[in-house]
Amino acid sequence: MQTQFTRDAGVEVPLLCGAMYPCGNPELVAAVSEAGALGVVQPISFAYVHSGSLATGLAKVRELTQKPIAFNAIVEKASKKYERVMRGWIEEALDADIRFFVTALGNPREVVRLVHAAGGVVYHDVTERRFAQKARDEGVDGLIAVNRRAGGHAGQRSAKELFDELRDLELPIVCAGGVGDEDGYVDMLQLGYAGVQMGTRFIATPECKVHADYRQLIVDSEEDDIVLTKRLSGLDVAVIRRGSPQEMEAGEPGALLSWLLRQPKTKHIARTLLALQSLRALKRSSRAAVSQHGYKDVYQAGKSVSGIHAIEPAADIVKRFQAAADRAS
Ligand SMILES: Cc1cc2nc3c(=O)[nH]c(=O)nc-3n(C[C@H](O)[C@H](O)[C@H](O)COP(=O)(O)O)c2cc1C
Incomplete structure (x- = not known):
């Protein structure tokens, strides 16, 4: 099944494994991408929890897959030092041929500038329309609509309310939150979402290095x-x-x-x-x-969690969801 998201990301399946601090590790990102979906690198997890540096983590991913991966830039103005470090990481990600960026918690303008100059795309995390409008004005290529059932920082709206609120902005919209099984996945695609970003489902995999x-x-x-x-x-x-x-x-x-x-x-x-x-x-x-x-x-x-009943390899999850989407389309 092809959508604007699969075309933007260069992947086969309209599915992402979202960035996760602290549990997004190189093996998980690689397994999801190798199976045909899009694994998102959380640079703080790579550098401080799993690999010692972003470069080491990216090298590990590249040993395991050559397929597209994405990069999560949390752009909140926390401190000058943080901004400097994040800017360096974005440049490192671009040098490593990453061309799909997911921005969150701030203004995506600078990331859009850098990524567009390199021919890439930026999708921005939003929880409501006013943030989506601002992000569209800054030139983002797509939206990740974080609903109230999401893991991580949750939104306030249901998946349907958020889709209805954002649909006329004429950007591809990815659903983030609440999807743990194929039925939920197909429902979101049929609602009109261009893809689904899951986090919690991918923690219950052998590749995710949690306890x-x-x-x-x-x-x-x-x-x-x-x-x-x-x-x-x-x-x-x-x-x-x-x-x-x-x-x-x-x-x-x-x-x-x-x-x-x-x-x-x-x-x-x-x-x-x-x-x-x-x-x-x-x-x-x-x-x-x-x-x-x-x-x-x-x-x-x-x-x-309500749709997650087993610990399964990430590739099995991607293939199962892909088959369900193909059957439904
Ligand atoms: C443990 C955990 C950590 C997360 N950390 C981040 C993060 O660092 N950056 C980010 O943009 N999203 C983060 N998220 C959100 C996910 O990328 C994704 O949007 C969300 O998990 C989707 O909801 P789901 O867990 O119901 O699938 C996190 C989610 C979880 C569960």
């Missing part, structure tokens, strides 16, 4: 086990309640911080305070996700 307990918890969890917490980053992040420590459970970060988060002038300061406050927990969560020692902490996952 076995984390994979199993995804298989065993139901929708109601997923809760949103602002305590990690100041934005809603979906986590599995059973795998999370008390302090990471759903809830607001306290009256003062909640107020600061709502004010346009102070929201970045509040997010920085929260990031500092949760740094220890966040470090523990990265370790928990990759540790081989049964250390349990924060396990991120979306409501797509």
Whole structure:
């Protein structure tokens, strides 16, 4: 099945394995791309959790596949140092012939400029129309519509509400959130989405280097086990309640911080305070996700857990979804 997304990415299957911090690792990205879909590199995961540097991680991917891969640029203006490092990584990704970029959490203008100059495309993560309009004005080629069932930073709308809100912007739209099985996948394509980005489904694979307990918890969890917490980053992040420590459970970060988060002038300061406050927990969560020692902490996952019933190789998932899309088209 071909869509504007498959043409933009040069892949066979309208399916992405989304970027994931901390669990996106080179073997998973490569397995998804080799099977005909698009694996997205999360550079912070590659550089700090799995490979020691982005270059080493990209080299590992290239040992395993020559097919197209994508790169996730979180463009939030966190600090001058972060912006410098991210800019260097984007150039490194372009040098490594990556031509599909997924931007998130900020203004994609600079990435669009660099990537278009190299002949590539940029899809931008959005949760509502006003962000999509801004991104379109900055020249992005497509949108990744993050709905309220997504793993990672969740949106506020259902997949259908978001599609209806964005459809007249005349950009290809990829659905992100809530899809764990073929029926959900086909439903989203039939709704008009040009592709689907999944995260949680691909954590429950042997290629994803997380602890076995984390994979199993995804298989065993139901929708109601997923809760949103602002305590990690100041934005809603979906986590599995059973795998999370008390302090990471759903809830607001306290009256003062909640107020600061709502004010346009102070929201970045509040997010920085929260990031500092949760740094220890966040470090523990990265370790928990990759540790081989049964250390349990924060396990991120979306409501797509309801459609995930087995740990399976990434290629089997891609092939199964591809067959379902072909049957339906
Ligand atoms: C553990 C985890 C970490 C994530 N980290 C990122 C990230 O670093 N950057 C990003 O753009 N999206 C991130 N996401 C979002 C995914 O790329 C994808 O959009 C989302 O998982 C789709 O929802 P699903 O989990 O229901 O399939 C993350 C998702 C999960 C589950």
